[in-house]
Amino acid sequence: MIIMIIKLTLALLFGLLIGLDRQMKQKQLGMRPSMVICIASCLLTIVSIEAFSKFGGENHPNMDPMRLAAQIVSGVGFIGAGVILRRSNEVISGLTSAALIWSASALGIAIGAGFYKEAICGIVLLIAAVNLIPGLMKLLGWERLNRYDVSLKVVVESNSRMTELIRHIQRNPAPAPASEDRKSTEKAEFKIRHFKIKDLDSNRQRMDLLLSVPNHYYLSEIYYYIKEFDHVLSVEAEQL
Structure with a gap:
């Protein structure tokens, strides 16, 4: 349990670092989609590894319990691509929504495979990545993020x-308007x-x-x- 939380938390932090680099350079891929994709990818990897030891074994040496789940990930990816819009001036919107749609499939796979603790930890970190952490970064006063x-x-x-x-x-x-902070x-x-x-x-x-x-x-x-x-x-x- 502790190792799983550490893995997901590190995925969030590393996704945050990538997102900060992109957002400070005024690129389309910002903090939210970077963190969401990194957390969901980590969750799918954990589920895939643990599923073999849970459902496989000596009696089923050729069993691949995640084969069907992999097709779910690919199929939902096409749905996520449908919400990405290319607007005028080469502006792209909908990346966070697309990443969340794909992440929802990861949560569904985790729950369906019986990995409830992993799914709970994943949804908590996903909500924090979308709603809490970006606001916290902006409160730090970094001009490029504001x-x-x-x-x-x-x-x-x-x-x-x-x-x-x-x-x-x-x-x-x-x-x-004239005020005390006019200079700034x-x-x-x-x-x-x-x-x-x-x-x-x-x-x-x-x-x-x-x-x-x-x-x-x-x-x-x-x-x-x-x-x-x-x-x-x-x-x-x-x-x-």
Whole structure:
């Protein structure tokens, strides 16, 4: 029992390390799916190893009790793939949901094989990985973890100051109200992760941007901040 808990806990911690590395580099695979996949994989491995000693033996030397369970894992993987969406600006969503669907099959296999303690420990760690640990990491104040992505579609008049507009968006955050922590707020910046420009009719152009912004900015602040720029005709903003 203790060894099993240690294995699952180490799987959670190692998945957390991988997820932190990906999330700090603003990649799609973050903390939640990394931890969920690592825990579920560890649980399936434990069940597979223990199932042979539980159901096999000298009387059944060629028995493979996990053969059918392996097909369940593959089949549920296709269901999980169905909830992964590729949105505009190369943004992918649904990774955590897909990982949880796959992990649910691992829990079902563990329960069906009679590994109740392993299943209980697994579901506790899965819930902690999805709901508790990411919030705890953000409370530590790491700036790269306290950001979210915003998709912007900005229609502008054709002009020669496009580069200046892009630099202004990237280097200057929205104005913050005067307060004691104004200095710390002014250090934040909007980072352009993806950029696309397209010609429209009537001498107009559309910019598609993916911005990484600090959590303390509301989407409405960003919308009005971009709206106030010269030559901007319309703005469409979406929080991802």
